[in-house]
Amino acid sequence: MVIDIHTHIFPPKLAPHAIKALENSAGAHAFLNGTKEDLIKSMSENGIDISVNMPVASRADQVHSINNYSIEVNNQGDTTGLYSFGACHPLNPDMKDELKRLKSAGIKGIKIHPDFQGLYLDDETVVRIMEYAAELGLIILIHCGMDPSFPDVHRSTPKRLAGILPRLNGAKIIAAHMGGYEYMDDVEDCLVGKDVYIDTSFTIGKFDEKQILRILQNHNPDKILFGTDSPWDDQKNALKLFKELPISDELKEKILWKNSKNLLEIL
Incomplete structure (x- = not known):
């Protein structure tokens, strides 16, 4: 079994525009067209049983x-x-009611992207809405590290996350992109071993493998989740690169599906 904890889709009418705009702003290439149908097709072709959409x-x-x-x-x-988390914008005046609506609808968690939202991760407004989401039992996935669409302003770094973790004690936090895209040194210094999940999205094959292996082997083995960031990475290639890592089969199995299964409680 394989669970991809970190993917992106868009409503059918918005998908073409969203993909083109993000390709232009990030200088990126999308491997899929941004629709749920294309992602489900990719899952079927590549042996991925479950994917989770992370809307921004x-x-x-x-x-x-x-x-x-x-x-x-x-x-x-x-x-x-294909399941979905909910979108969360801390500046929405009705965000608490929206979080309650998501919870009542069976949504398991939310996605926060400080760079796209123009807020620093440790801003009081952001922390308070995360505290409320945690009270509701919602999982919180946070974009961490650099985003290619905002190369000069990094609002969500491992150090900022580490600084607010004591206030979020017991919350189910996922630090995306191995805890911090292009911030692997800080991930090792600030997040490895802490009470936080990390996902592998858009990192394996893109950063020093020895450092990636250290993070995977030194972090809590029950708090590492496989993710791809599809359509911004190819599910087939991301899964292949992960399976080729020289880590134990037991750890691979935990990362590929067991940890996400336990976190999501969907199987």
Whole structure:
């Protein structure tokens, strides 16, 4: 079994525009067209049983409409294998009610992307909404490290996350991109061994393998999750590179699906 904890899709009418805009801003290449159908096809072709969509609200007024689609996708997950988290923008004045709506709808967690939202991860507004999400039992996936769309401003670093973890004691936090894209030294210094999940999205094959292996081997083996960041990475290649890592089969199995299964409680 394989669970991809970190993917992205868009509503069908928005997908072409969203993919083109993000390709231009990040200088990136999308491997899929951004629709749920294309992601489900990729999953089927590459032996990925479950994927989780991580929607991003770059504006506070987008949250409700994005989450309408997230709930629709999530409700079909038992059939399609594609589930969804909800979008969270800390500046949305109705965000607490929106979090309660997500929880009631069966959504397991939320995605926060400080760079797209123009907020630092340790801003009081951000921390308070994460505290409330944690009270509801929602998982919180945070973009960590550099984002190619914002190469000069890094609002969500491992050090900032480490600084607020004591306030989020007991919360289910996932630090995306191995804890910090292009911040692997700080990940080792600040996050490895802490009470935080990390996912592997958009890192394996892109950073020093010896350092990646140290992080995987020194962090809590129950708190590492396989992710790809599809469509911004190719699910087939990301899975191949992960399986080729010289780590134990037991650890691979935990990362590929067991840890996500236990966290998501969906199987």
